[in-house]
Amino acid sequence: MIPSFKAHPWHGISAGENAPEVVNVFVEIVPTDTIKYEVDKETGYLKVDRPQKFSNIIPALYGFIPRTYCEEEVKNLAVATGAADVTEGDHDPLDICVLSSHNITSGNILMEAIPIGGFQMIDKGEADDKIIAVLVEDQVYGHIRDISELPKAEINRLLHYFLSYKNLPTEPAKVKIDLVYGADHAKKVILASQKDYTDNYAK
Template structure:
């Protein structure tokens, strides 16, 4: 399954951007408090909604950093279940299907173990200096990732229908 991802944060950045729902623009949320940088491009699947009232998050593995605000085509290769300050905040792990180095990857287990450790460690550590608690669970296969995307699309559709009925 190939889907679009809007990139909010470039690979290698310490700047945490996020979509401002009121303006539709990408705003600076904060500069990360620690010395870590985003290990890969990070964004969201448009027209999705999760329990935290944000679109579903996606970490896109590819060779190059991408500018915030652009979108790319991705394939889910796994899911990283995560709890952020007591709230579910799962991350889809994906590859860019237009990157020749990664387009053949279909399962998270095809990535080198070190790459998975790097991703996990980033999410365990990136909020530590803000004294915010994050718990990262074991990576799951592509199936649960695709189900999570579909569920978040359904939640978004329900939200839109509810809004239109007002």
């Protein structure tokens, strides 16, 4: 029987049969977007979060891994790696950036990606990790298996975006990134976020 409803992109789709080696990604934003979109947690529809106020445009495909959540396990992992000022997870699905050489023009799509590393971002005391991944079978990025294989300029471009996208010229910086980690730790973060999801939503 063909289902007569659309699966919720956060709760109704798995993280992937081979997660954390290969994960499903729900893409919310693409590099050409001047509006920040995000999934409405209640309905599952993509909604306008806010217009981008300045020239900081996301340099990669951006979304989340389904059936993940950032709370105690993700926070504890951040503390274990030296984050002294983190008090909780950010209570959202785990964010992920996917590098691809293809010109994907709109979000609201699913894709498979290979995690290669990530950024341990702390946003006002909240653990808000950003996983970095590559599109499966991408002609330019698809062979990469660890963030150390990326050009330094590519990493710096991603770092600059996340360190500046919430900032206003008249306010102090709201976020910091103390750790850039590789594929092994990225997989630990994904597993921690899956446990946080199970603990909060699969009871």
